[in-house]
Structures are given as C-alpha cells and as structure tokens.
Amino acid sequence: MCKFDCKDFVDKCHACCCGMIPFEKKLYNDNVDKIITKPIKVNEFHELDPFDNKEKDFIIPITNNMTCCFLQDDYKCAIYDERPTVCKVFGDETVPALSCHYQDKDGKKRSRQSKRQLERKSEKNLKAYLKKGKSIIKGENKWSI
Ligand code: SF4
Numbered sequence: 816m817c818k819f820d821c822k823d824f825v826d827k828c829h830a831c832c833c834g835m836i837p838f839e840k841k842l843y844n845d846n847v848d849k850i851i852t853k854p855i856k857v858n859e860f861h862e863l864d865p866f867d868n869k870e871k872d873f874i875i876p877i878t879n880n881m882t883c884c885f886l887q888d889d890y891k892c893a894i895y896d897e898r899p900t901v902c903k904v905f906g907d908e909t910v911p912a913l914s915c916h917y918q919d920k921d922g923k924k925r926s927r928q929s930k931r932q933l934e935r936k937s938e939k940n941l942k943a944y945l946k947k948g949k950s951i952i953k954g955e956n957k958w959s960i
C-alpha cells in the first residue's frame with residue numbers, strides 16, 4: 816500500500832480519483848447515514864471481488880455530479896476508516912487504473928509527461944469500455960472499467 820499524502824494536491828485534483836466506485840452492499844448499507852451526495856439511483860450486481868476472489872453483492876451509487884457519494888466538500892472521505900479496499904490501495908500503481916495522475920506511489924509529483932501518459936491510458940480504457948455498448952448510468956457497470 817502506498818503512503819503518499821494527498822493534502823498538497825487536492826486544490827488541483829479535487830479528489831478526482833473519488834468517482835462512482837462499487838461498494839460491498841453491507842458496507843454501503845452500514846454507512847448510509849454518512850452519505851454526502853444523495854445518489855439518484857444505485858446499481859446492484861453480484862460479482863467476484865478481485866481483491867479477495869470472493870463472490871459478493873455490490874452497489875454502485877450513481878450521483879448527479881459523478882463523484883463518490885461519500886466525498887466531502889473538503890475532499891476528505893466521510894468513511895475513511897472503513898473505505899473499500901480499492902480506495903486503500905489506490906495509488907500503488909499495481910495496474911494503471913490504480914495510478915494517481917498527480918503523484919507517484921512514493922508521493923513524488925508527476926511530470927507533465929507522466930501525467931499525460933496516464934491520461935491517455937485512461938482515455939483509451941474508457942473508450943474501449945464504452946465501445947462495448949455498456950454504460951454506468953444504465954446499470955451495467957462492473958469492475959472492468
Ligand atoms: S490520490 Fe491523487 S487524485 Fe486522488 S486525492 Fe490524492 S492526489 Fe488527488
């Protein structure tokens with residue numbers, strides 16, 4: 816797990832990593848009272864959790880502003896201690912999708928070139944995903960994005 820610090824970056828990144836991610840259904844239901852942005856709908860699905868290879872029920876809360884429903888106005892997480900594994904490991908660079916565009920896993924600010932390379936990879940992945948005809952809003956989103 817990376818140990819970088821986001822506080823020097825949030826003025827620029829606005830916690831753009833905190834998008835509409837899948838939550839284990841129980842974790843989500845246990846924390847509904849801490850929701851900051853009320854979802855317009857929730858998508859549910861049952862799938863293998865890639866972090867522990869166990870089948871689980873998941874929920875993706877869909878928000879109007881496309882951010883995580885637990886993201887606070889100060890860009891902090893309302894459920895930080897209980898946040899999902901994907902949030903805990905984000906930034907460790909094990910796969911491109913877990914790379915922060917602003918800092919590397921050691922907390923070093925990325926060069927413009929490195930940031931652009933990651934952005935291109937993300938755009939490519941998103942285009943490939945959308946080409947399959949799937950849509951987050953339509954409720955077909957899975958881990959594959
Ligand atoms: S991980 Fe990166 S994008 Fe997310 S809050 Fe930290 S600096 Fe910003």
Ligand code: SF4
Pocket residue numbers: 832833834836883884885886887891892893894895898899902
């Ligand atoms: S649960 Fe917290 S850390 Fe994870 S995406 Fe939402 S606001 Fe960000």
